[in-house]
Amino acid sequence: MINQIIDWLTDPAHWSGTEGIVHRLVQHLEYSAISLVIAALIALPLGMYIGHTGKGTFLIAGIANSFRALPSLGLLTLIVLVMSGSLPFSIAYLLPTVIVLVLLAIPPILTNTYAGIQNVDAEARDAAYGMGMTGGQVLTQVETPCALPLIISGIRSAALQIIATATVAAYVSLGGLGRFVIDGLAQQDFPQMAAGAVLVAVLALLVDLVLIAVQRFVVSRGLTGRYARTTASSDVIEAESVNTLSTAR
Amino acid sequence: MLSYISDNASTLLRWTGWHVVLSLAPLFIGLALALPIGWLANRYRLVYAPLVAVTGLLYTIPSLALFVFMPLILGTQILSPVNIIIALSLYTLALLVRTVADGLASVPDDVTQAATAMGYKGLGRLIRVELPIAVPVIAAGVRVATVSNVSLVSVAAIIGVPQLGQLFTSGFQLQYYTPIGLGIIGCVILALVFDAIILGVTKVLTPWRRQEATP
Amino acid sequence: MIVSAISVRLKHMIRFDGVSKQYPDGTKAVDELTLEAPTGQITVLVGPSGCGKTTSLRMINRMIEPTGGRILIDDRDTASMNAAELRRGIGYVIQHAGLFPHRTILDNVTTVPKLLGWDKKQARDRARELLDRVGLSSELVDRYPGQLSGGQQQRVGVARALAADPPVMLMDEPFSAVDPIVRHQLQDEFLRLQDELGKTIVFVTHDIDEAIKLGDQVAVLRVGGHLAQLAAPADLLARPVDDFVADFVGRDRGYRALGFARSGEIPVHAEETVRLGSEVSVDGGSADRWVLAVDSDGRPAGWVDRASSDDTGPAEGSRLHRGGTTAKQDGTLREALDAALSSPSSRGVIVDADGRLLGTVTAQEVLDLIEARRSDARSGAGAGSGTG
Incomplete structure (x- = not known):
């Protein structure tokens, strides 16, 4: 069986053309990137605003809990069904899917951004204001850089969520790597199905690795604990565990 | 919607039952494995980083892909519910190992030392002192895992394993909103009920925290 | 006391003029506080917790806004100034230093000069000079706060507050989070530094010994934000105005007061x-x-x-x-x-x-x-x- 999967993956015919791996991979990345960017554009400023001002914290608890309970497949089928009839064919499946992906990616980014900003050392924040920083300067020069580890792990969760759900979206006729799984299933072609699963897993892993590299690059060494590390309080651990490892796939 | 429910009552009941089993069985399996492994990761800090890395790796694999891998690894039938249970147990384990380790790490040192000084040791200290104090952190992880499981189970409908997710696939094929809406509501209710139960159990286990607001 | 004779003619750097702080729930943190912190001197606010000493300090740089009265710096009402600009002109040191964990020591110290738009090179040179002055070796400048001990962090906190050479410094329990030996060291160095710099300093502490050691004048506050006594340390020990101050100043105040009396040309015996x-x-x-x-x-x-x-x-x-x-x-x-x-x-x-x-x-x-x-x-x- 393993050999059949390797055979399927190494067959050049499976790599080219509009049904080929390269094209599917590009599609998958396209949907994912668009959705992640839109979700970040919404969730980052909102999370920063709520964390900085302390206004609207009810949104955080509400969104974090209720969105996690929403089944992604249910949301996908419902929104595609509702919207596809009234949309031109070219985006009939893409737009509803992107909406669902964005909806599912917002909570991890939002809650982690909020938690990151909120968990910034109260003394550092106090000192920042005391030295004459304006609210905006405190947010951009102190709170956000200090919150980056949590913010980026939120983005990582969101990216994994998006890639996983984009795979499922092949069920509602979207392109991308999920097609191999869905088509393989429909055609009783198990090697194709398993190869699709392998490709999706590898993609998810690579994207996560890239984001880890980004995290290494943008987060200050003063925060990463590669030097002296202060022990985190249980509250922070609680928030971290919940927020970074959250979300269904 | 009501007529749909009454027309399909027995099927709905069977799917709900399966959904409960497929969500909860992995929870218990995952938690039972995560407790000793998490304890190891906390006790021997050397294994913490590799364990968290490996479980993190597991967590990146999209659920649909993992469901497909299972028959390959286990030699089971593609439609077997065992695939779903094992796959979700792995996710649960991945999430809870770190939570358990972090939860145990959150027990203040002076408390552990005081317990040792009073004569607790080894397993006794773990069960009577450390685990109870770690309950809030572990419970937070269990809540996330449970709610995620409920949603993840429905993805298995694509492969054809019977549970509430079937409402989404059949509704989509029939272009019919009612079963999809019903499925979403059913999943959310299940998730909320499980969440409430875990919250209740946590409160019973941690009477000293009752004054505090729940997050 | 020559200073007090002259200070009548000098303007008082910081003046509390009937300042109150009342919270919406009715609790009064500070009640009609009138107080002068003279130019170039250390004024210590001391008292038990809940006496409003930190609140009073934080009202000077408007981290907390007073609900009554005025605070004047050089006869200018602080309420009329832009809060951020006011703070940039006042050094601020707090208990756990509050260093920015994501910035190196050097970048921490250049914070205010950068906010004021100094040239980068000028700011860095100034920071290095100050770090040297507070007794930190130059190899520490590129480290992060997490790599420093509590005492070192606190020195960085002082250097950071001094970076833009503010005439006024506010210090809120800056030495209370470090162990006693380091605390004494930091206090001694702080006094030496103040001898060189002559800043106008308001210093908050709950430790009467620290207040007596560091203060040119000491303001003892009682719970509810009332000023119980304002006096030079020796006067405070010698003549507490009431039981509260006497009790707060402590039992062996008679002995400790000797710490302010110079022995002068004490006659000695030759010793074999x-x-x-x-x-x-x-x-x-x-x-x-x-x-x-x-x-x-x-x-x-x-x-x-x-x-x-x-x-x-x-x-x-x-x-x-x-x-x-x-x-x-x-x-x-x-x-x-x-x-x-x-x-x-x-x-x-x-x-x-x-x-x-x-x-x-x-x-x-x-x-x-x-x-x-x-x-x-x-x-x-x-x-x-x-x-x-």
Whole structure:
């Protein structure tokens, strides 16, 4: 069986053309990137605003809990069904899917951004204001850089969520790597199905690795604990565990 | 919607039952494995980083892909519910190992030392002192895992394993909103009920925290 | 006290004018506080928790807005200034330093100069100079706060507050989160720094000993934000206005007050000495059994018990009793008395500024001196208590 999967993956015919791996991979990345960017554009400023001002914290608890309970497949089928009839064919499946992906990616980014900003050392924040920083300067020069580890792990969760759900979206006729799984299933072609699963897993892993590299690059060494590390309080651990490892796939 | 429910009552009941089993069985399996492994990761800090890395790796694999891998690894039938249970147990384990380790790490040192000084040791200290104090952190992880499981189970409908997710696939094929809406509501209710139960159990286990607001 | 005579003509740098802070729920943190923190001096606000000392401090740079009264800096009402600009002109040091964990030590210190738009090179040079001044070695400048000890972090906090050379400094329990030995070190260095810089400083602490050690004047606040007494440390110890202040200042305030009284030209007796390492003559003639060993520069090394039967040989090593303290001749009466009380021979060792032996003094002689000073002070009341 393993050999059949390797055979399927190494067959050049499976790599080219509009049904080929390269094209599917590009599609998958396209949907994912668009959705992640839109979700970040919404969730980052909102999370920063709520964390900085302390206004609207009810949104955080509400969104974090209720969105996690929403089944992604249910949301996908419902929104595609509702919207596809009234949309031109070219985006009939893409737009509803992107909406669902964005909806599912917002909570991890939002809650982690909020938690990151909120968990910034109260003394550092106090000192920042005391030295004459304006609210905006405190947010951009102190709170956000200090919150980056949590913010980026939120983005990582969101990216994994998006890639996983984009795979499922092949069920509602979207392109991308999920097609191999869905088509393989429909055609009783198990090697194709398993190869699709392998490709999706590898993609998810690579994207996560890239984001880890980004995290290494943008987060200050003063925060990463590669030097002296202060022990985190249980509250922070609680928030971290919940927020970074959250979300269904 | 009501007529749909009454027309399909027995099927709905069977799917709900399966959904409960497929969500909860992995929870218990995952938690039972995560407790000793998490304890190891906390006790021997050397294994913490590799364990968290490996479980993190597991967590990146999209659920649909993992469901497909299972028959390959286990030699089971593609439609077997065992695939779903094992796959979700792995996710649960991945999430809870770190939570358990972090939860145990959150027990203040002076408390552990005081317990040792009073004569607790080894397993006794773990069960009577450390685990109870770690309950809030572990419970937070269990809540996330449970709610995620409920949603993840429905993805298995694509492969054809019977549970509430079937409402989404059949509704989509029939272009019919009612079963999809019903499925979403059913999943959310299940998730909320499980969440409430875990919250209740946590409160019973941690009477000293009752004054505090729940997050 | 020459300073107070002049300060009448100087404008007061920070003035609290009937300042109150009342919270929406009705609790009063500060109640009608009127107080002046004179230019170039350290004013310490001290009191039990809940006395509003931190609130008062934070109202100066408007981290907390007063609900009544005015706070003036150089006769300008702070309420009329832009809060951020006001704060950039005031150094601010807090308990756990509040360093930015994501920035290196150097970047932490250049924060305010950068906010003020200084040239980058100029800001960095200034930061290096200040870090050196607060006693941090130059290899630390590129480290992160997490790599520093609490005491080092606190030094960085002080350097950061001084970076833009503000005339005013606010310090909120800056030394209370470090261990006692480091705390004393930081306090001593802080006083030395202040001697050079002459900033106008408002300093908050709950520790009366710290207040007395550091303050040019000390304001004791009581719960509810009332000013109980404002006085120079020596006056506070000598004349607490009421039971609350007396109680807060503490039991052994009489003894501690000696720490502010200069011993002056305390008369000493010549002391028989033996050179370190040389033989001790067993027969001391008229002198008693204790003889003082000194090194080749004449610095006292310890007392030798010549009557000791089980310990013979040259005056060195374990034959030396090192328990006694020494007092400088221009030091305080407290040091002199302590030297006498801690000496095994009951004779306190008095040394000159270089630590060389001048002679000894007995506890009774110190007490007589104290008595003489007290009667002087009573007959010549108003002449001042002489801290400055």
